Amino acid sequence: MSVSSAASLSTEVVLLLWLTLLVPALLGALAWCFPPRRMLPVLLIGAPLVLATLWLLHRVSVSGEFQGTWSPGGLLLHWRLNGLAGLLLLLTQLLLLASASYAVGHRQTFAVAERAYAGFWPLLGGLAVALGLIWVADDLLTLYAALELMGLCAVGMMLLPGKQEALVAGMRYLLYALVGSLAWLLGVALLLGASGRLDMAGLAANAAPGPVTGIAMALLAAGLLLKAAVFPLHGWLAPVHVSAWTPVSALHGALVVKASFFILMQLWQRLVADAVAAAWLLGLLGSLAVLWGGLQAWRADALKQMVAWSTVGQLGYLMLAFPLLAGTSAAVASLAWQATWLQLAGHALAKAAMFMAAGNLVLATGERHLSGLAGISRQLPLSLMTFGIAAVTLMGLPPSAGFTAKWLLLQAAILAGQWLWVAVLVAGTLLTAAYVFRVFRFAFAEDAPHHDVRVLPAGLDLIALLLALSALALGLGAEWPLALLREGGRP
Amino acid sequence: MNGGLLLAALGTSLLAAVVIFLLPERAFRARTGVNLGAAVIKLSLVAWMVWGLRLGHEYAVAFPVLEGLPFVLRADALGIMFAGLSSLLWLFTTVYAIGYLEDSPNRKRFFGFFSLCVASTLGISLAGNLFTFLIFYELLTLSTYPLVVHRGTAKALAAGKVYLRFTLTAGLVLMIGMVALYALAGDIRFGQREILAGLGPEHQPLLVGLFWLLVAGFGVKAALVPLHGWLPRAMVAPAPVSALLHAVAVVKAGAFGIVRLVYDIYGIELSAELGVLHGLVAVAAVTIVFGSLRALAQQELKPRLAYSTVSQVAYIVLGVGLFGPLGTIAALSHLLHQGLMKVTLFFCAGNYAEELGIHRIDELDGAGRRMPLTSLAFTVGALGMIGVPPVVGFLSKWYLGIGAIQAGMPWVIAVLVTSSLLNAAYFLPILGRLWFRPGPDHGVGAWPGERRLGRFETHAWLLVPTMATALFSLMAGMLAGMPFSPLEWATQVTNAEYLR
Numbered sequence: 001m002s003v004s005s006a007a008s009l010s011t012e013v014v015l016l017l018w019l020t021l022l023v024p025a026l027l028g029a030l031a032w033c034f035p036p037r038r039m040l041p042v043l044l045i046g047a048p049l050v051l052a053t054l055w056l057l058h059r060v061s062v063s064g065e066f067q068g069t070w071s072p073g074g075l076l077l078h079w080r081l082n083g084l085a086g087l088l089l090l091l092t093q094l095l096l097l098a099s100a101s102y103a104v105g106h107r108q109t110f111a112v113a114e115r116a117y118a119g120f121w122p123l124l125g126g127l128a129v130a131l132g133l134i135w136v137a138d139d140l141l142t143l144y145a146a147l148e149l150m151g152l153c154a155v156g157m158m159l160l161p162g163k164q165e166a167l168v169a170g171m172r173y174l175l176y177a178l179v180g181s182l183a184w185l186l187g188v189a190l191l192l193g194a195s196g197r198l199d200m201a202g203l204a205a206n207a208a209p210g211p212v213t214g215i216a217m218a219l220l221a222a223g224l225l226l227k228a229a230v231f232p233l234h235g236w237l238a239p240v241h242v243s244a245w246t247p248v249s250a251l252h253g254a255l256v257v258k259a260s261f262f263i264l265m266q267l268w269q270r271l272v273a274d275a276v277a278a279a280w281l282l283g284l285l286g287s288l289a290v291l292w293g294g295l296q297a298w299r300a301d302a303l304k305q306m307v308a309w310s311t312v313g314q315l316g317y318l319m320l321a322f323p324l325l326a327g328t329s330a331a332v333a334s335l336a337w338q339a340t341w342l343q344l345a346g347h348a349l350a351k352a353a354m355f356m357a358a359g360n361l362v363l364a365t366g367e368r369h370l371s372g373l374a375g376i377s378r379q380l381p382l383s384l385m386t387f388g389i390a391a392v393t394l395m396g397l398p399p400s401a402g403f404t405a406k407w408l409l410l411q412a413a414i415l416a417g418q419w420l421w422v423a424v425l426v427a428g429t430l431l432t433a434a435y436v437f438r439v440f441r442f443a444f445a446e447d448a449p450h451h452d453v454r455v456l457p458a459g460l461d462l463i464a465l466l467l468a469l470s471a472l473a474l475g476l477g478a479e480w481p482l483a484l485l486r487e488g489g490r491p
Numbered sequence: 492m493n494g495g496l497l498l499a500a501l502g503t504s505l506l507a508a509v510v511i512f513l514l515p516e517r518a519f520r521a522r523t524g525v526n527l528g529a530a531v532i533k534l535s536l537v538a539w540m541v542w543g544l545r546l547g548h549e550y551a552v553a554f555p556v557l558e559g560l561p562f563v564l565r566a567d568a569l570g571i572m573f574a575g576l577s578s579l580l581w582l583f584t585t586v587y588a589i590g591y592l593e594d595s596p597n598r599k600r601f602f603g604f605f606s607l608c609v610a611s612t613l614g615i616s617l618a619g620n621l622f623t624f625l626i627f628y629e630l631l632t633l634s635t636y637p638l639v640v641h642r643g644t645a646k647a648l649a650a651g652k653v654y655l656r657f658t659l660t661a662g663l664v665l666m667i668g669m670v671a672l673y674a675l676a677g678d679i680r681f682g683q684r685e686i687l688a689g690l691g692p693e694h695q696p697l698l699v700g701l702f703w704l705l706v707a708g709f710g711v712k713a714a715l716v717p718l719h720g721w722l723p724r725a726m727v728a729p730a731p732v733s734a735l736l737h738a739v740a741v742v743k744a745g746a747f748g749i750v751r752l753v754y755d756i757y758g759i760e761l762s763a764e765l766g767v768l769h770g771l772v773a774v775a776a777v778t779i780v781f782g783s784l785r786a787l788a789q790q791e792l793k794p795r796l797a798y799s800t801v802s803q804v805a806y807i808v809l810g811v812g813l814f815g816p817l818g819t820i821a822a823l824s825h826l827l828h829q830g831l832m833k834v835t836l837f838f839c840a841g842n843y844a845e846e847l848g849i850h851r852i853d854e855l856d857g858a859g860r861r862m863p864l865t866s867l868a869f870t871v872g873a874l875g876m877i878g879v880p881p882v883v884g885f886l887s888k889w890y891l892g893i894g895a896i897q898a899g900m901p902w903v904i905a906v907l908v909t910s911s912l913l914n915a916a917y918f919l920p921i922l923g924r925l926w927f928r929p930g931p932d933h934g935v936g937a938w939p940g941e942r943r944l945g946r947f948e949t950h951a952w953l954l955v956p957t958m959a960t961a962l963f964s965l966m967a968g969m970l971a972g973m974p975f976s977p978l979e980w981a982t983q984v985t986n987a988e989y990l991r
Contacts, residue, residue, distance in 0.1 A: 381599070403629075414667075444637070
């Protein structure tokens, strides 16, 4: 089902797609020169991008997958827009818009250097372009370029606070990212040498199963796992979030780490879809990530660190897709496929909301530590409520995307008879509940003194709340995106 | 098909929750108005559906969430019965809670989650399949947590932790059972008993396993021994929360889940064929006796009532386990009866605590003279629990008894007699203290913490709901033969169950 009814290239789709992908860079540059001061203009300028993506999705749902090529300077680059890519593009645009608006409000309350604040915008634009390219790219060269751009922009954003700890953590992140890129580049070179092709379809057709493909895939996987912070290569993740700005953390936790997972999944399905043992290895790594990430989040003292460790754990759920997709029946594979992307989208929305809610709590109280939040439910009920709603999705409790995804994942695991993953899901849920409710045990205490709370712009809480609620809505309204996923997108 | 009414009923409490969260903490009048308005509107909507159901109307609404797995709300006779109970008691409990929490902090948070909790209970009663049921069941867990820890003391927070450990684990067990059942047989609407019955004998061991998995999941909320550990600890919550938890919301949701499972998913015939009903009766019997014994050992009023709940809710499970229409009638009617009586008892306990500062049973001496109306209500509730006619509890035990004989399990009678004796042993001394012991002879002020609340023996907002639920407990027993009485409704549901 790889090339679904290759719809005739319609010019307006192509035009709009490239506009959606590249306009953010332009906007980023513009905002660099004239850093925005208020939220409303940012919202108004960003909203058409979301609408354009919605329209693209509509076209995809009507006429199926679009694909095409582009040849700048003798290179032949491939792209395709299917249901999955369209949905991820929509998710990206929404989260970018939310983070951009949040960043404006963040600057209004949190004293940041003007230069650093201005520098945020081109990096955001670059990140937007990189993410968009990753979702639609269909060859390894474009993917490589986009991956590098994404990594550099992400590191740059992490360095913006300019503090010592931010620099140390950011440089470590850069180092990890470069090592990951190196592994990726080696893998690409091996594949190019073996099959002479770089586009996905060509690779899938020409790459003979054998040691070369295996080694190349191992290198690619290692590089991507490093960038995706999958256990045991997650060491760089938690430190970079400690001093990063909240909107940056939100974007990073929600999208950046998942882009690498997305690429890995695409490659895996094309090249080594039947490698059961390797898929199980990835599943086991994911399970360990669920346990270790949950445990570390439970032990974390600082609120933002807890949220960051939670990302490590939640990414583990996504890795369970590999064993459930490898060598299983079509029914199981379809369930696991849907579960994975629903989980990814739900987690992206909820994690961004949670980072923002946590950021609001920290910003308003000036307390980084959980114990500093004692009794805060009396003073910041809305931020705490948002945190709680986001947590519902992370715990996989209904009604939320996390719940619906867990239902699908459980069903897939039970149908496939892979009981280990059921146990992992149970343990992960309980661990998540344990660390999330630690926050509430502090927040609901009544014997704590009142805090000196800073009043935040209402927009900050509102953006976080809307994201958290959309993660809930995605749980009950999962039918529409899942129908798009079933249409196509699975190589 | 008329789904609008269902959505309106559910939306009323959800909307109330949202509005309450948006109102500022000090907006006392507006919040009271929203609370009472929503409760009255919801009660009328449910009453309308009760009437419509009698006329043969259908109420259902569904939309797909996953391929082949819809979100279904549907009002059948059983569901609307539970919905009626929860809406009625919500009204009384809201009135009570407004009086009880007067001048205390965090009322906005309390009433917001209180409304969410009631919305979840309504969702549970109107859910049309297990998937929808689970959604509201878990929502109930989440919305009751802030109520349990409301006081914010170390003890309350610790109780909340235990509560979550039990209920979240149970929710997961339930989810796994439901997913497995779905993987086996697809989506089963409540009432489609033929699906599992038609699976064939080779699936029966699996079905038995799943049955116990699901019962274990429900059993935590229903506080079946040995899964009851959270319940006595959750007693640190304010009195209206305890009343709600014990009478309609949490404990009943678990019991209602078991009722749905046996009657509407497996079907009573298949359950009997699988041999799971005997196990259910055994678990219930153990819980009944154990709960009563533990209640006897408690020296404080609220924990004694809590263990009494453990015992009383197991009557419902016992009735479910008795194969035969009389057992079913007993189970279903006790679902309502126990709610009415238990809510009364908890209201009274709250009144004693608020007005006189009484928490221990030995402090109750002579309280009947100081608070005659509250004590009268308590007497009605307690006599009902023991099974003294004409209070409604008598009917439950009567039907359970003859149901046991019909089902060929006469030993259950022994359990009932033992339990009734134990009930008498832990309730009669309280009544004796209330009415026949002299109060503190130093006159006014000798109660542990007396306050003068309002013109009557206590605050009118506390007294009126107490009297009302006590009156309902009496009336439901005396007018049991009238249309729309709990017993008559339970009989209707049972007839539909067995005659189909």
